[in-house]
Amino acid sequence: MLIRHTAEIRSSEITPERIYQNRREFIKASAALLLPAIQSQRSPFDTTETVTPYQNATTYNNYYEFGTARDDASKNAVNFRVKPWTVSVEGLVKKPATYDLDTLIGGLSLEDRVYRMRCVERWSMVIPWRGFPLAALIKRLEPSPSARYVEFKAILAKDQMPGQRSRFLGGGLDWPYKEGLRMDEAMHPLTMIATGIYGKPLPNQNGAPLRLVVPWKYGFKGIKAIVSLRFLDKQPVSSWMESWPEAYGFYANVNPNVEHPRWSQSREQRIGETRNLFLGGGVRSTLMFNGYADQVSELYAGMDLRKNY
Amino acid sequence: MPEWTFARITDRGVKPALFALCLVPITLLVWAAVTGRLSANPLEDIRDTTGIWTLRFLLITLSITPLRRITHWHSLTRFRRMLGLFAFFYAVLHLVTYVWFDQFFDVSEMIDDLSKRRFIMAGYASFVLIVPLAITSTKGWIVRMGGKNWQLLHRLIYISAAAGVLHYFWRVKLDISRPAIYAIILGALLIFRVLRKRRYGANIAALCSLF
Numbered sequence: 001m002l003i004r005h006t007a008e009i010r011s012s013e014i015t016p017e018r019i020y021q022n023r024r025e026f027i028k029a030s031a032a033l034l035l036p037a038i039q040s041q042r043s044p045f046d047t048t049e050t051v052t053p054y055q056n057a058t059t060y061n062n063y064y065e066f067g068t069a070r071d072d073a074s075k076n077a078v079n080f081r082v083k084p085w086t087v088s089v090e091g092l093v094k095k096p097a098t099y100d101l102d103t104l105i106g107g108l109s110l111e112d113r114v115y116r117m118r119c120v121e122r123w124s125m126v127i128p129w130r131g132f133p134l135a136a137l138i139k140r141l142e143p144s145p146s147a148r149y150v151e152f153k154a155i156l157a158k159d160q161m162p163g164q165r166s167r168f169l170g171g172g173l174d175w176p177y178k179e180g181l182r183m184d185e186a187m188h189p190l191t192m193i194a195t196g197i198y199g200k201p202l203p204n205q206n207g208a209p210l211r212l213v214v215p216w217k218y219g220f221k222g223i224k225a226i227v228s229l230r231f232l233d234k235q236p237v238s239s240w241m242e243s244w245p246e247a248y249g250f251y252a253n254v255n256p257n258v259e260h261p262r263w264s265q266s267r268e269q270r271i272g273e274t275r276n277l278f279l280g281g282g283v284r285s286t287l288m289f290n291g292y293a294d295q296v297s298e299l300y301a302g303m304d305l306r307k308n309y
Numbered sequence: 310m311p312e313w314t315f316a317r318i319t320d321r322g323v324k325p326a327l328f329a330l331c332l333v334p335i336t337l338l339v340w341a342a343v344t345g346r347l348s349a350n351p352l353e354d355i356r357d358t359t360g361i362w363t364l365r366f367l368l369i370t371l372s373i374t375p376l377r378r379i380t381h382w383h384s385l386t387r388f389r390r391m392l393g394l395f396a397f398f399y400a401v402l403h404l405v406t407y408v409w410f411d412q413f414f415d416v417s418e419m420i421d422d423l424s425k426r427r428f429i430m431a432g433y434a435s436f437v438l439i440v441p442l443a444i445t446s447t448k449g450w451i452v453r454m455g456g457k458n459w460q461l462l463h464r465l466i467y468i469s470a471a472a473g474v475l476h477y478f479w480r481v482k483l484d485i486s487r488p489a490i491y492a493i494i495l496g497a498l499l500i501f502r503v504l505r506k507r508r509y510g511a512n513i514a515a516l517c518s519l520f
Contacts, residue, residue, distance in 0.1 A: 055349075059348070060348060060350060070349070071348065123350055167484050168487075171482065171484045172483035172484035172485075244482070244483060263422075264418065271349045277351060277355075277410040278410075280410075282352075
């Protein structure tokens with residue numbers, strides 16, 4: 001009688017010869033990958049959820065200045081010039097001036113933080129940002145006590161940004177893109193200015209050379225390619241508020257109970273986890289304040305979040 | 310030896326070729342999915358591709374009659390049913406994407422969506438209206454219903470297409486230029502019929518020169 005023995009080692013488990021031959025390089029490369037993780041401290045704000053693949057985070061972007069298709073920014077921002085870069089600081093601040101970027105942020109210590117990012121269009125990612133708390137920059141700029149809001153403006157560069165030249169490509173917003181935060185939101189330790197992701201300098205399509213990250217708000221609050229900060233005593237008007245006030249308010253806090261006119265916000269599609277659509281893969285419940293309620297809900301105590309969406 | 314009439318050639322040669330051509334969008338989509346070349350949000354890719362091709366096939370189907378009048382190539386009518394059924398095919402895929410992949414059969418969520426959002430209503434309406442057309446698309450049904458009634462029923466495609474365009478219009482966020490293109494084409498196709506009904510022969514010629 002013939003008894004068939006299955007091979008004890010499945011072929012899928014055998015290391016390909018090419019990798020075996022280069023095992024020393026492979027070990028070195030693996031160690032190099034681990035090294036920054038060992039060096040940099042884990043931020044207490046880090047989420048432990050699976051980080052979105054770099055490939056997805058850098059090719060699936062809403063950056064209408066380069067076009068409304070998700071892959072437009074990664075294609076059209078390749079030659080975007082991020083040097084030299086200046087940021088003008090205006091309004092109720094001690095020294096209103098235009099700063100060279102290196103002067104503005106030089107000396108601020110960089111931190112790595114892994115945040116959830118929830119787009120208003122029902123998708124989400126988990127991104128390791130590298131940057132500094134916005135509060136550190138604001139303290140350096142010394143705004144006057146009467147400053148209650150910060151307004152951010154992104155670059156206006158029609159020659160480099162096809163979406164700013166054409167409504168058809170740019171989705172019909174007025175440029176430059178504008179955003180704003182209340183001072184206490186801006187000073188919150190979670191709020192950061194990112195100059196990098198995944199331990200690398202910020203790619204152009206992700207908002208190089210500097211962008212805002214406010215993890216408890218919808219992604220569109222995270223204005224990219226910032227060229228101006230203005231301190232105000234009145235609430236500024238953001239680009240989306242201006243274009244479609246019924247859908248987009250000043251706060252734009254992630255809130256599963258407040259719907260967008262076009263869709264419910266109760267669930268989201270986690271990018272990179274959408275492998276098995278047949279089994280409802282990748283769809284998950286959206287959390288209040290994107291899961292940062294413990295840290296930020298007191299900022300909005302007593303406010304009707306249905307009205308202040 | 311069969312006689313190779315023009316009709317025979319279109320039936321034996323052109324029709325299968327056109328059939329294969331109509332399958333290109335879904336083939337490309339499946340191919341991209343299998344080879345992992347969809348975007349980071351495959352749900353969105355499938356939803357948008359099936360949706361836009363439903364609309365395109367509805368408009369292609371509606372353009373057969375005007376095209377036939379202009380070119381006097383009357384055998385074009387032979388392809389109309391197939392094109393219409395492909396519109397239905399892509400509509401089914403679009404709906405399945407919504408019900409399965411997007412909502413994952415959450416009935417209460419879907420009812421909520423339907424009752425609150427006019428673009429969802431328009432989408433459902435567009436689909437529901439072409440279901441009877443797909444069912445009665447066979448020769449048997451033309452006989453059973455009688456040509457007049459059948460034709461009357463199949464005018465629902467105008468409303469279905471209009472609802473489909475509206476669905477697209479109400480779905481976009483700010484810039485309406487893409488749905489506007491579809492609205493203009495649909496408008497032109499409908500105006501062609503109205504003018505023809507009124508026997509404004511000269512106007513048709515003028516209209517044709519415009520497009």
